[in-house]
Amino acid sequence: MTACHDVEPLLLDRAAGDLDADGAARLDEHLAGCAACRVEAAALDRTLALVRLPPPDAAEQAALSGLADSVRAARDAAARRRAWPARFGAGLAVAAAAAAFLVAPAYTRRAPTLTPEEAAQARAQAAAAAPAARWTVPDPDDLWDTAGALLSDEVASEAAAPAAAATSAAVASAATAAPLARQKATAIAAADAWFDADTDTTTAR
């Protein structure tokens, strides 16, 4: 910049379209008597004019028409794609619960965990205990980080909710059951934890 040093901020504010009336008056006064700063002001105008994009042309506007409908269509298509893993998860949960039910009598309960009812109750309490007032706006990047952007693209949170309930019940019973079922239970627990990350983090607080 070849402008006078103390005027530079005013010139930049002007370029930003952010010059208040007082600043504008001072700048005008200076520009009236300083050719170098006039040249610099023009150069800044040209800089931004060159960087700026022209307004959307006809082709661009045409491409954007009906965007709402296409966004909706893409959303629905994604929801359909995501529906089947959720159904698969629910089926897995049923299978695991059945296995646990069959094998459980062979073992005594040596490490009592929460029953499904207790777990549900605890969740309900935790959910109720999280008042809207304490809810802080999460960072969108965090949302995607914690939920695992890769995985979660494939599973809709709303479709996952019933599946998550089913899997947590299965895990609660399976955890006290046979090693045979334990392998499955572990897999489900992982899935459950992941669902929770999406749908029910209140219990984690």
Place this chain on the structure above:
Amino acid sequence: MTDETGEGRPRLRLVAGGRAGPGAAARDGAALLGAWLVGDDEAFGELVALHQPLVLALVRRWAASPEDARDLAQRTFLKAFESARRAISRGGAVGGAAAAVPFRRWLVRVSLNLAKNHRRDETRWTRSSDGLSALDTLRSKAAGADQRLEDEEASVRMRRAALRLPRRQREVLTLRIDADLPFAEIAAALGCTENAAKVSFHLAVKRLRAELGPSRGEEGA
């Protein structure tokens, strides 16, 4: 989050999806978001229509073609909607949270992040071949063909330079000159102070000004 409903409000271009009923009062962003969250699919479309100009303004600099811009805009919306849904289901407080989700600000963030991962070198604005059509803004001074050509080359060069700016400077610059956002809103979207946003803008302009090269005398007032 008052920034979501405060100065962003003058968006009265609310289109309202063509349902030109006189009683169909235009709903603002927060109301639409709340309606969408409880399953109002009309609200979904209205939200897209409401924010479409902003999103397009933000993504088109990165697009290789109009269709590419549309694709970017669509992905921006999908991701922002999904983020909003997550945030609400996480918070477990639908009533209050719907109004609190800064959807507009998230759209800005999502489009910036998508743009960041998008192509850099082959946007339609940095290709010389598209330069002429892209130079409508400079037509006024395009007296002769030589001047036109010179402007075109300079424009391509300057837009390339803009995409090469440090990230924060680039983001502030594009939010300001592409989307015309006030610095307060830029600061909120980027999570910095308003003053920091202004400083970034100044730095960006100075850098681009240096890229332009020595000023020609005849451009003086």
